[in-house]
Amino acid sequence: MNSFTKKTIIIFSFSIVVLLMMYCNPNNKQQTNKTYLNHSDTAHYVGINTCKQCHPAIYNSYIQTGMGKSFDHASKQKSSAKFDKHTVIYDSYKDFYYHPFWDGDSMKIMEFRLKGKDTIYKRIEKVDYIVGSGQHTNSHIYNTNGYLHQMPMTYYTQKGEWDFPPGFENGFNTRFSRKIGLECMSCHNSYPDFVKGSENKFNEIPEGINCERCHGPGSIHVQQRQSGIKIDTSKYIDYSIVNPGKLPIDLQFDVCQRCHLQGNAVLKEGKSFFDFRPGMKLSDFITTFLPRYKNGDNQFIMASHADRLKQSKCFIKSFKPETDSTSLRPYKNSLTCVTCHNPHISVKVTGIETFNNACKNCHNSKTENGLCKEKEELRAKVQNNCVSCHMPLSGAIDIPHVTVHDHYIRKPIKKEEVEKVKQFIGLFAINEKKPSNELKAKAYIQQYDKFE
DSSP states (O other): OOOOHHHHHHHHHHHHHHHHHHHHOTOOOOOOOOOOGGGSSSOOOOHHHHHHHHHHHHHHHHSSSTTTTTTEEOOOOOOOOOTTTTTOOOEETEEEEEEEEETTEEEEEEEEEETTTTTEEEEEEEEEEEEESSSEEEEEEETTTTEEEEEEEEEEETEEEEEOTTTTTTTOOTOEHHHHHHHHHHHHOOOOEOOOOOSBBBBESSSSHHHHHHOOOOHHHHHHHHHTOOTTTTTOOOOOOOGGGGHHHHHHHHHHHTTOOOEEEOTTTTOOOOSOOOTTTTGGGEEEEEEEETTTTTTTOOHHHHHHHHSSSSHHHHHOOOOTTTOOOOOTTOHHHHOOOOTTTGGGOOHHHHHHEEEEEETTTTTSOOOSOOHHHHHHHTTTHHHHHSEEEEEEESSSSOEEEEOOSSSOOOHHHHHHHOOEEEEEEESSSOOOOOHHHHHHHHHHHHHO
């Protein structure tokens, strides 16, 4: 090896060391890297129990949230349902009866048919998983050698009654054959070990939505902490893990929209439901289409929170495009999901004043919006709860027996407006301005398959 080659190697090695020192120094104000390290293919998921080791308080509150309780093995502790020997639902189209019951610690659903008072057919399947936190529903899944199927009974907790799952009613009861694929699983749970090439086979299934669905894979973050690398997050952004609260508005919404914007989710060419990670642009992977109706402003599907919020004047007037994407609070005073919701705390234990105070940040005596001008007696009747009038409880057009708060914040709708006959206009892309004709066509095909 000649001297020139040796010098070249030494200079190159020294340059690499300097670059690594600059990169690894968390307090280096000249750091210009704005790409999250856990977007790398080398980053992997570590699981909620790893996060728990350093964040026990957040873990303990988070597992009580709807996301934390989204999916688990069927057990008496997990189930929110009421069981009675007389609980039966009947499919008049296909002449089947269904009855849920406990056999020891195993939950089971029996399908049977009667002739007179005699049982002439009976099938019993064990429930393996319950999907849903129980705030609105419990649906049920059974597992056959890794293949998952939805069962023909759902418990609607708000009304305290059993009925068919959405899409099983009115002659469309698929009994025990509705496949639970990756699209369904990827929003109602953490990412499973899915068998590629199959429609509904899984090697392993997590138990509830975990931290990394909103923060991204945690392996690099854990490695840095274990090696002693620390970031002063009061001054700097920690690029080893995504904090959605520090993302630009559109990317922050994309974290929530990944699941709170359901309808017809059309994958981009070559993409899968695994590919999107928090901090990325959702439309690079998935375009979601929702139906629009004439005279249908009051009609919406259940998981359309982000779309409804963005239609609100509160959002439109507060929206301020970021000028500095490195800011620790890039959304400034813009209204976003986390303005009202702390994802780590259940809405069940979040007081009314938390939501009211979010309104009062803009609607106060010092602003042109002013305070509420409703009659005092009406305000007292609802305990001065802004949400009760401006985000009223309403039914969803895709799921029966449930009521949810409409996130389209506005003045109360007049009764005659609610009762107008709606007319379908078409499907519109919510998270992409100009979708291709191919994406539109796929969305209409999905709409027909799912809802028509």
